[in-house]
Amino acid sequence: MFHKIISKVRKSIGYLTKTTQERRHSLLGNPSVWKYTRDFQFQFLLDQGLQKTDTLMDIGCGTLRGGIPLIKYLDNGNYYGIDVRENVLVEGEKEIKTANLESKKPNLIAFEDFSEIKIDHEFNIMFAFSVLIHFDDKIAENCFEFVSKSLAKGGVFYANVNIATHENGKWDRFPIVFRSQDFYKNLANKNGLEVEVMGSLLELGHDTGRKSDRQQIMFKFFKV
Secondary structure (H helix, E strand, C coil), X not given: CHHHHHHHHHHHHHHHCCCXXXXXXXXXXXXHHHHHHHHHHHHHHHHXXXXXXXXXXXXCCCCCCCHHHHHHHCCCCCEEEEECCHHXXXXXXXXXHHCCCHHHCCEEEECCCHHHCCCCCCEEEEEECCCHHHCCHHHHHHHHHHHHHHEEEEEEEEEEEECCCCCCEEECCEEECCCCHHHHHHHHHHCCCXXXXXXXXXXXXXXXXXXXXXXXXXXXXXXX
């Protein structure tokens, strides 16, 4: 019992000594790597040719761990972020205010099901970083239907996924899913998308020293 109390006290102290951004982005995972992951996401998209004039959809945008530099870079109104968790979008709004980016007019949208999202825009770029790994099969199918409908001709959807022989797990209220490459390739073909395997996160420069850097690969889906 004593050891459990000590453990709880240590966790409480650890939480209190975190910065505001560390506490905020801990809603998305390990708070110690939030800035590293932010920088990686932004640089990755720049390396793929992201332009200021592109209209970008950030699926599972969360607290805008990766969204803030994208909002700052893109033309006004060209960033769209969606998430099923209203509480993290509230934190995302706070991030926007902290960064003084309200004038960039980013669009944050809460939703429960992909089929209910109504946006009168097509997107040049769609991005889902560490998001598909938390979708069960049905939600993944709905996501790809949404992407196929929303992606402009010639547009690209980037998403990293777990590819490994591993038991599925759980994080927060979401599953952690491991699948074969064929699962995603079949979903892409079913929805009229071409697919290219870009490599593991580690090969793309995401090196946090965790096993997931090697297990997760980045897919490039595109509409021709």
